Amino acid sequence: MTPLDRFRRIGRLVLGHYPTPVQEMARLRAHLRTRPRLWIKRDDWTGPGFGGNKVRKLEYYLWKALRQGYDTVITCGAETSNHCRVTAALAAQCGLECHLALNPAAQGGRPASLLLDELYGAVIHRVPGRDGRAPEMARLAGELRAAGRRPMEIPLGASTPLGALGFVHAVSELKTAPAVIVHSTSSGGTQAGLLAGLALFGFAGTRVVGVSADDPAAEIAETVRGIVARIEVDLGAPACSLQREILVDDRFTGPGYGVPSAESEEALRLLARTEGIVLDPVYTAKAFAGLLGLLRDGGLEGESDVLFWHTGGQLALFSAA
Ligand SMILES: Cc1ncc(COP(=O)(O)O)c(C=O)c1O
Known part of the structure; x- marks a missing residue:
């Protein structure tokens, strides 16, 4: 059995709404006058619990929970x-x-x-x-x-090999491979799943840039590497066959976790006004600030298509009365 066959046999409860849409950000692109076409994957619309990336990870955990009593x-x-x-x-x-x-x-x-x-x-x-x-x-x-x-413990962010499978599966929704995916990274499961998924589904050329919401780049990269290595073991894939360069950018964390920076506030406002899409202040606004930074530095000028993976979280904009 191939690693892909093994992956397909792992149980998953489908609780979200898939595939989440991919939208082109043509107005933002015109505003920024950048060469690459810009796209956004709307995982803020996965659905339950006001959506976001966690739905995908928990679908694997909850299947196991129900199955194992x-x-x-x-x-x-x-x-x-x-x-x-x-x-x-x-x-x-x-x-x-x-x-x-x-x-x-x-x-x-x-x-x-x-x-x-x-x-x-x-x-x-x-x-x-x-x-x-x-x-x-x-x-x-x-x-x-x-x-x-009979309690099941789900570690922080469900960022384990099991939870990360949600993002291996998410890669299967991509119709074409973008040159670059930019997304928010923190406990590492999303990035590990994307990397393993891209390798597993044969999108060899796509680079993934995780923009840190809090921790130092080296720390997150190490966590991501560890999760990918354990996915390889679980899927019976040869060591390092699903690994690729782990790019983490920690220049956009600003004053700290959950504290907005000038760049993240600008990112939130700019995307809302050019595309009518709202980011969250803790994760995705910082990641989008990272994307804007890369576009403005010319770091993505040679690329054809850049996909921002919106991982949700907008409720952090609101407090209860
Ligand atoms: C909205 C949002 N985006 C991104 C992330 C980062 O994902 P991960 O923890 O899998 O690195 C999280 C969770 O930490 C999140 O809640």
């Missing part, structure tokens, strides 16, 4: 976490109990995602900071098991 899911993130919100929504849809270990968001206030976590019925467990999330998940899992439940 888990009755509860536990995951973690910040109060603004898109991953936690989508997990809560999909858990409700699948009839699973959901527990979230959440640390306070940088922005203060009551994030819209937190309001939705509660609406979807998730049980919220507060931790003071990022470091407290994993231990709290482990503690919760123990407590729930002792109470007779």
